Amino acid sequence: MKWPSITVLVTVKNSENTIGECIKSLLKLNYTNFRVYITDAYSDDGTFEILKKLKKRYSRKIKLDRIRGNIATAHNYMIKKTNTEFIAMTDADCVVDEDWLKNLISGFESEDIIATTGFCSTPKTAKGLQKLIGIELEDRFKHAPKFVLRGPTMNLCVRTSYAKKIKFDERFDVAQETDWGYRLTKLGKMHYVPKAIVYHYHRSTIKSFLKQHGFRYGKAMPLLYLKHKNRIAGDHLSKLIMILQEFIFCFLCLFTLISIFYNSFINIAIVFLIFLFISYFVDILKFTKDPMNIGLLIILYVLRNIAWTIGMIFGIFDLIFKKW
Secondary structure, eight states: OOOOOEEEEEEESSOTTTHHHHHHHHHTOSOSSEEEEEEEOOOSSSHHHHHHHHHHHTTTTEEEEEOOSOHHHHHHHHHHTOOSSEEEEEETTEEEOTTHHHHHHHTOOSTTEEEEEEEEEOOTTOOHHHHHHHHHHHHHHHTOOSEESOOOTTSEEEEHHHHTTSOOOTTOSSSHHHHHHHHHTTSSEEEEEEEEEEEEOOOOSHHHHIIIIIIIHHHHHHHHHHHOGGGTTOOSSSOHHHHHHHHHHHHHHHHHHHHTTOGGGHHHHHHHHHHHHHHHHHHHTTTOOOHHHHHHHHHHHHHHHHHHHHHHHHHHHHHHHTTO
């Protein structure tokens, strides 16, 4: 088989603890016809110094730029400058399997397949919160269909000609990959290849998890679903039950607030609270029976719903006052 040319895109800002391992894993890929293109968003920790050393050592394989802006801006910038047959993407907090690119490319079985995506696993060294997040996230990937609507930029490969047709929406600080994937798969199929594995270092603190996967994602939801109303039911990553939990949580908050003034509404709030916890148990018991994990995941789900709700309020205000 002739292996086509690929440019692997990596965007980074302030990831000195993971960027070195990420790039080293890319340089060990069991694939020869590729290069790595990295953009640093003016990191103020030791990230750029690490990258400069790697660039000096592997100058033929690495291209390094600095660009201001969010992830969407960086991807648009790199895609515009890329001329290889394929573009692959991973994140600065990921380590790729040595056969990652080979497996992604093997998924292009026909011309109507314009993108491939793979399985996002958790490093074996992960502990505590990182491991807990990984248990829940891996379950979503385990139930992915053969063809999906989108893939995360931590594990994605696209025909360059199609990537150039669909620009990332730079209004998104997060969920830009969701919006991009939905628009991209209107042009062709995205094949899910579970053997194409990356290992993702999830957020290690509650604060960082709630900021990234709670508040910031919640803030992006109003714009995302305004653009893609037909995707309100979710997909293999944004599961329907997760979306239902958020709706139930919002109604719980609403009727709890009303009950302050009208006591009779407290019973309705209690009903929504019961439904919410039933949905948590139904979801969690599908992938773990460990009592400790169940308890911790319920706490994590509650906190995530709180952060999503606060984020959505800010997102709605953005829609109104920024006139998006």
